[in-house]
Amino acid sequence: MKFIFVIVMLLPVLSYAEEGVYSLIIREHRFQPAEIAIPAGKKVKLIVENQDATPEEFESHDLNREKVIAGNGKATIYIGPLKPGRYSFEGEFNPKTAQGTIIAR
Amino acid sequence: MLGTAIIIFREVLEAALIIGILAAATRNIPGSRRWLAAGVAAGLLGSAIVAASTDAISALADGIGQEMFNAIVLGVAVLMLAWHNIWMSSHGAALAAEAKAMGSQIRDGRSECSALLLIVAVAVLREGSESVLFLYGIAVSGESGHASMLFGGLLGAFAGALTGYAIYGGLLRLPIRWFFTATGALVLLLAASLASQAARLLIQADILPALASPIWDTSAILPESSAVGMLLHILIGYDQRPAGMQLVFYLVVIVSILLGMHLVKQKQPKHSRGQDTALKAA
16 A cells, blocks of 8 residues: 555656756847757657846747747746657747757657 | 837737727627727736736746736637627627617627627737837847837837738628628637637646647648748638647637527527528528
């Protein structure tokens, strides 16, 4: 009985470990890193930290995602599961410099 | 400057098209213009408040507050659009027959007008808050030439509003027999489109499963970044790589509204039968 209890308690921890977390920084209207490799066929959690004072919008038609990030703010975006391939994203408020790619493999 | 104009144009366009379609659809309802203007004003005020509290909203619910908030806002819009279409399916013909509706219909019209106010406010709120944030970013960045960028924003907003006015003018030119079918169909697809957007946000927040994702990929044929793709995205909810759950939301909303319209029509066959049969024939 105790054994089952421990297993049940561990489930959220296990599923958390299984789910990849990736961070992305916005600085001077650029994404760092500009390329992120993630495993294909898995849902991942992307944490975007905006270190600029101005707001930015993470947008990607390829990924079907869109989220506003306040100046000096943080945002969580769930992505995937993706087929292997390249998926571009951009900062809609500064599209000239804020460009990035997610590579699923 | 042009870059700013395009970004603001895109944000304003969605709200402008929704307002244009609704302004046309409610043209015969007494007092609808004032409610519409009030909706725009409320939406603009709300935009500033939402923009100022972006960080606080985002931080809610473990980082997915923005998705929750927007999904709720979209949900309200879908409900109000559904209600509008169902209400119009029983009153639209009568409103067309008598240019000035009297008595109980005005009372009915008032609740319809509050729905109108809510839809417009919500449409302006959603796109407006992003525009406010964007322009705020330019204003505080202090980079050279930000006056011309702000002017570009103004230009984009004007062009967006003009497009909304164009769809309004175009719809008004339609013959009355086609008018109700056209505005009804546009509002129906708009509601389904917003429901699909809400589903996308809930998937992004990991609240809903994506089901099959993507269910199709038409990014090579009709990219959403193209002018046609963008217009279809706003008007009928076109998505180049939608998740299965988005399609489910889309279809459920269409079927529910059509069912509601059908049931209401059956309940009130006394409202100008001639118009009804004319609509069916069309």
